[in-house]
Amino acid sequence: MSLTAPAADAGAADLLIAPHGGVLKELHLPPQEAEALKQRSGSLPALDLDTRQLCDLELLLSGAFSPLEGFLCRADYNRVVEEMRLADGTLWPMPITLDVSEAFSAGLSPGSEVVLRDGQGVPLAVLEVQDIYWPDRLHEAQRVFGTSDRTHPGVAELLDRTGPVYLGGRVRGIQPPAHYDFTELRDTPRSLRAWFAANGWSRIVAFQTRNPMHRAHRELTLRAARQVGAKLLIQPSVGRTKPGDVDHYTRVRCYRALLPQYPEGSARLSLLPLAMRMGGPREALWHAIIRKNYGASHFIVGRDHAGPGKDAQGRPFYGPFEAQQLLERHQAELGIRIVPFPAMVYVVNRDAYLPADEVGLDDQVRDISGTELRRHLHEGTEIPAWFSFPEVVKILRERHPAHAPRGFALFFTGLSGAGKSTLAQAVVAQLLEHSSRPVTVLDGDEVRRHLSRGLGFSREDRDANVTRIGYVASEIVRHGGIAVCAPIAPYASARREARALVEAHGAFVEIHVATPLEVCEARDRKGLYAQARAGRIAHFTGISDPYEVPENPELRLDGSAADPVALARQILALLRNRGLIGG
Structure with missing residues (x-):
């Protein structure tokens, strides 16, 4: 059964027409119904969700994963894996699945209800089980990620840490997951759309990041916003990113420190509780759909968007422009305009950042890799002013003090x-x-x-x-x-x-x-x-x-x-x- 039923069949889904096309589906029940379901949830089988599942549930409930109304059933899953489409033909590139153990699934059947809880046992939603199935996870890895190499973090999780059974069905929200950090930055699609409307923002270009932002990122986002005549939404992923990334607390402090470097009233910071899969082109397409649901009209797609780096043989998992090419092929049905952008590099002789494709043969280019930045931080050596802003460097040095022993x-x-x-x-x-x-x-x-x-x-x-x-x-x-x-x-x-x-x-x-x-x-x-x-x-x-x-x-x-x-x-x-x- 498809999880993209029309409004009349949506049940708990609260529908909101999106200003840039599409329908936003919110799955939280009204307060009285949510409280009644919460009281009844104590008698239901309970599943404590891991980090990825919690992120997925939060974005399902808020409507960020519209048009989904729950975790994918078999028909939707199969077509997403093979064709990047739901069973009804809707474009959707990433399997949103609820995996469980064989032992847990043994007590369930279609029609069962399962209460979904956070790590403290707090009930967040109830899943109406419509489908119980055993996926071919190796095939899923090869189709979705294009590889079975466990060097890829998404593949490693899928093959080694994902349960063998998937439960599909609609979810009804009791309450959203609790967050106690940066609460004023944690928008839902509805609240962010309302903010855009109240402030007269109609053209909004969204920028995805999982790293601290430096001068090159500021220049890229400024140019992209000017190119399409839009305001800028900086929306970093703060759910789960690549192992080894800078923690989101430090990153968000860096983003806040960077905001004054934009013209007043031109940029907005909002956090996205997304569990990234590092899925390259498919992930970029997914990011674009999510940003459309949050109200953006445009989306920046950079070089090797959401790529996890190199495989076990030292080769990049994805080509540098594969993501841009995939999104351009689906531009007509996406409902959000793509703004492809090359990498920005610092040109010494011009004392300016330029797109890489505008650099001449006589230009002197400088860059600092992530590894070099970590070395500067560890050794306490100078980080060039052309690379980052003093306010950002100060925060990174506080988080990574010089000569601190590495655990x-x-x-x-x-x-x-x-x-x-x-x-x-x-x-x-x-x-x-x-x-x-x-x-x-x-x-x-x-x-x-x-x-x-x-x-x-x-x-x-x-x-x-x-x-x-x-x-x-x-x-x-x-x-x-x-x-x-x-x-x-x-x-x-x-x-x-x-x-x-x-x-x-x-x-x-x-x-x-x-x-x-x-x-x-x-x-x-x-x-x-x-x-x-x-x-x-x-x-x-x-x-x-x-x-x-x-x-x-x-x-x-x-x-x-x-x-x-x-x-x-x-x-x-x-x-x-x-x-x-x-x-």
């Missing part, structure tokens, strides 16, 4: 008895012998006793255990600390999840302790291997359960090849070479 996680993985805990203790001892940096050890057995008490040894429980370790490690790393983790972590997908959590804030160093199985068995003081071989212990890694050998760890060591101190020295040498610890 990192050492993640030991290997069979039981491989020597992970012993190696971890040796590394910690040598770290503390030469440094006063805070070090936290997350040993497999200790974590099982405290953080993961109650979990068993099914694949699902083992993955949950490793994810918990990754989450705690990420918080330690976020505050500049060192986390030393030593679980068995037998499954590659859970290790990738832990890596993604940590790399959002610092470095992740995976060390495969590749001690041969026969050595591990000979070392086994508790007799666990013997019990496993006798069938008295089920799901024992290396005997009755698989260990997926890491393909590309930062370091691979045989725990029986040398004494722990000598092996620990190899690990510390790696950390020094990577600049994670001092000499």
